[in-house]
Amino acid sequence: MAVTTLETSAPVIPPKTKSQLLRSFDVSDFPALTGREEEWRFTPLKRLRGLVTATGATGGTVKHDFPSLPAGFSVSTVDGSAVTPLLVPFDRISALAFGAAPQVTLIEVAREAVPAEAAVVRVSGDSADGLSFARTYVRVGAMASATLIVEHTGSATLADNIEVAVDNGAQLTLVTVADWAADAVQAQHIKFRLGRDAKVTHVQVTLGGDLVRQYTSVEYADRGGDATLWGLYFADGGQHQEHRLLVDHAVPDCRSYVGYRGALQGDDSHTIWVGDVLIQAEATGTSTYEINRNLILSDGARADSVPNLEIETGEIVGAGHASTTGRFDDEQLFYLMARGIPEAEARQLVVRGFFAELLAKIPVEELRERLGAVIESRLVKAGS
Numbered sequence: 001m002a003v004t005t006l007e008t009s010a011p012v013i014p015p016k017t018k019s020q021l022l023r024s025f026d027v028s029d030f031p032a033l034t035g036r037e038e039e040w041r042f043t044p045l046k047r048l049r050g051l052v053t054a055t056g057a058t059g060g061t062v063k064h065d066f067p068s069l070p071a072g073f074s075v076s077t078v079d080g081s082a083v084t085p086l087l088v089p090f091d092r093i094s095a096l097a098f099g100a101a102p103q104v105t106l107i108e109v110a111r112e113a114v115p116a117e118a119a120v121v122r123v124s125g126d127s128a129d130g131l132s133f134a135r136t137y138v139r140v141g142a143m144a145s146a147t148l149i150v151e152h153t154g155s156a157t158l159a160d161n162i163e164v165a166v167d168n169g170a171q172l173t174l175v176t177v178a179d180w181a182a183d184a185v186q187a188q189h190i191k192f193r194l195g196r197d198a199k200v201t202h203v204q205v206t207l208g209g210d211l212v213r214q215y216t217s218v219e220y221a222d223r224g225g226d227a228t229l230w231g232l233y234f235a236d237g238g239q240h241q242e243h244r245l246l247v248d249h250a251v252p253d254c255r256s257y258v259g260y261r262g263a264l265q266g267d268d269s270h271t272i273w274v275g276d277v278l279i280q281a282e283a284t285g286t287s288t289y290e291i292n293r294n295l296i297l298s299d300g301a302r303a304d305s306v307p308n309l310e311i312e313t314g315e316i317v318g319a320g321h322a323s324t325t326g327r328f329d330d331e332q333l334f335y336l337m338a339r340g341i342p343e344a345e346a347r348q349l350v351v352r353g354f355f356a357e358l359l360a361k362i363p364v365e366e367l368r369e370r371l372g373a374v375i376e377s378r379l380v381k382a383g384s
Contacts, residue, residue, distance in 0.1 A: 023088040027055055027099055030092035039091060042272040042304060043242060047211045049157050050131050051093050051187055056100055060130030062156050064105050068120040072113030072146065076106045083137045086163040087191035087217075094189045094215070097159035101135035107148065109172075111141030118147035118175075118364050125156025128183045134160035138174070142167040142195070147363055148174050153208075155181040161189050168195040168222070174202045175362055179374065180209035189215045194225035194254075203361050204260075206233040206241050207374055213242040218256065225254040231273075232358040234375055235301070237266025244274045245290075249283035258290035261358055263351055265378070267300035273323075274306045279316060287317040294325040295354055297347075348379045 022030065033052050035045050045052050066075055083104055089095035107121070125132060140146060150162070166172050178186060186209060192200050206212050218227045227247065235241045247256045262271045275290045294303035307321035337346050355375060362368040 021090040023090045025089060025095055025098050027092055027095040030095060033092060043213060044211070044240060047185065047240065048187060049185055051096065051157065051159050051185070054096055054131055058131040060125070060127065060132035060157055062123055062125045062132045062134055062158055065122045065124070066120065067122060068117065070115040070117045070119060072110055072115035072144070073119045074108045074110070077103050078106050080104050080135065082106070086165055086193045087161055087189060089189070093159045093187045094161055097133045097135065097161050100133040105134070105136045107136065107138045109140045109144045109146045112143045113141065114145045118149050120149045120151070123150065123152045124154040125158065125184065126154055128155040128157050128185065130157065132156050132158045134158065136160070136162045138162070138164040140166045140170045140172045143169045145171040148172065149177070149364060149367060150174070151177045151179065152186065153179055155184050157185045159187045162191070164190065164192045164200070166192065166194050166198040166200050169197050170195070171199045173363055174200065175205070175364070175367070176202070177205045177371070178209060178212050178214070179207045180212065182208065182210060184209040185211045187213045189217070192218045192227060194218070194220050194227060196222035197224035199226040201228045201361070202230065203358070204229070204231045204243070205371060206243070207371070209239065211240040215244045217246040217248065219248055220251045220254045223251055223253045227256045229256070229258045230358050230361050231260030232355055233260070233262040233271060234378060235262065235264045235269040235271050236378055238268045240270050242272040246276045247278070247288065249277070249279045249286045249288065252283055253285040254283065256288045260292045261355060262303060263295045263297055263354065264301035264303055265297035269301045272304045274308070275321065276308045277310070277319070277321070279311045279313060279319060281312040284313055284315040285317060286319065289318070289320045291322045295351065296325065296327050297351070348376060351375070351379055
């Protein structure tokens with residue numbers, strides 16, 4: 001009697017954590033996006049335009065200007081081969097940006113330098129037609145301490161990667177501002193790698209654009225790393241703003257804190273915040289906390305908030321996460337109006353107070369006041 005044998009293959013084991021996802025610089029290694037993937041289920045893919053299906057460079061451009069570059073900073077434009085990548089993409093669009101970005105904007109802070117002022121980089125586009133790609137590499141030398149502001153303005157359809165290496169004992173405050181024109185689209189990945197006893201404070205501000213999707217990840221190269229990630233976002237009618245974070249604790253004795261706040265108003269405004277913190281088995285002595293707060297100012301707005309915390313060792317200092325989403329506080333409004341403050345002004349005061357702590361994290365007064373004025377103008381427009 002003939003015996004039929006069936007060939008079997010080893011079962012495909014899904015990745016245990018996001019740190020184990022497919023990583024590649026080649027966009028063709030990533031399957032086509034359908035919108036059913038967990039990482040993309042909140043994102044309206046059609047609004048990403050050609051970024052979803054492109055495989056290489058097309059006609060769009062963005063320009064980098066440096067209106068302020070104090071002593072201690074240096075800037076150059078180099079080929080991609082001149083810098084060692086910190087980020088190996090784990091999504092299709094990030095891989096696309098790596099391959100299609102024509103060159104790398106390299107920003108360096110000299111070893112032990114302490115620039116007296118913040119350096120300012122302005123990334124601007126003049127048309128949302130065509131696809132634009134950019135790669136920025138920031139290297140902070142050992143024992144240096146600096147502040148860098150990166151502002152995005154104008155119209156563009158942009159996929160970009162920002163890689164930030166903070167060497168041993170160095171400190172960096174990075175403020176990124178997405179204040180795009182109403183037709184702009186941006187998909188961005190920011191990757192931090194911290195050396196021994198290095199410290200980074202990132203303030204991420206998202207105000208403009210039709211669709212802005214920002215992914216921030218943190219990697220610790222040695223003990224004592226400290227990452228504090230603040231986020232402020234305000235979505236108006238029809239805007240889609242998506243913030244995703246991955247803090248990967250893989251070495252002992254490191255710290256992270258994530259605090260994001262968003263406000264929404266107008267029909268079909270939508271914000272997404274997904275915060276992933278992984279404490280691997282080797283990361284004893286970790287201290288981490290993440291919190292997201294959302295304030296819904298009108299009907300028709302929607303905020304999704306997903307904090308995730310995965311712990312593989314019990315030998316930690318502390319870990320926690322929280323998320324709140326709520327409507328405008330009528331009790332606060334009543335309290336202010338009872339003291340003679342008109343309703344529109346009272347609403348402005350409550351929202352101003354909601355964002356005050358995060359605006360205070362921006363170390364440049366002129367920028368802090370300008371962003372506060374942008375938020376104020378939106379509230380005035382909504383109340384008129």
